Amino acid sequence: MEGWSDAVVVVLGWWANALIRLNAQAGDMEVVHFMEGPFEVEIRRLADGTFRVSAVERRKLDVRRPGASDMSFATLSNALIAAATTVLEECRGASWWSRDAASLQTAIEQLSAVTAQHEN
Numbered sequence: 480m481e482g483w484s485d486a487v488v489v490v491l492g493w494w495a496n497a498l499i500r501l502n503a504q505a506g507d508m509e510v511v512h513f514m515e516g517p518f519e520v521e522i523r524r525l526a527d528g529t530f531r532v533s534a535v536e537r538r539k540l541d542v543r544r545p546g547a548s549d550m551s552f553a554t555l556s557n558a559l560i561a562a563a564t565t566v567l568e569e570c571r572g573a574s575w576w577s578r579d580a581a582s583l584q585t586a587i588e589q590l591s592a593v594t595a596q597h598e599n
Contacts, residue, residue, distance in 0.1 A: 486514050488570065488577070489579050490513065491563045493511050494559050495559060495563065495583065495586035495587055495589075497511050499590055501530070501552075502597075507524045508522065509522045517538050518535070518536055520533065521533045522555075528552075529552075530549065530550060530551070530552060532549075551597070552597050553597045553598050556590050559587075559590065560587055560591055563583055567584055
């Protein structure tokens with residue numbers, strides 16, 4: 480696609496690894512940054528076991544949170560797995576495979592195994 484960048488592969492890998500760490504209870508919150516700009520996403524484990532995903536825009540003295548959504552771990556991880564699978568299929572089909580794609584593939588395999596445990 481015109482303007483394609485493999486940055487999406489890297490960012491999806493960051494998301495996958497953040498969810499893997501949250502599942503391992505390495506903390507109650509992960510922040511996933513975008514490659515450019517003051518934008519990030521906070522993923523926070525709530526007391527009831529659901530996760531709040533919040534959009535964040537950080538500028539010098541101003542922090543805005545324009546939106547948030549609460550969901551189960553399985554819902555969040557399945558959405559990520561679906562997006563990453565589509566991107567990885569495109570990478571394979573266009574012969575765009577890279578070290579970043581291989582890392583994303585590994586992370587998605589780990590996340591898929593963890594997600595299956597949450598669904599059972």
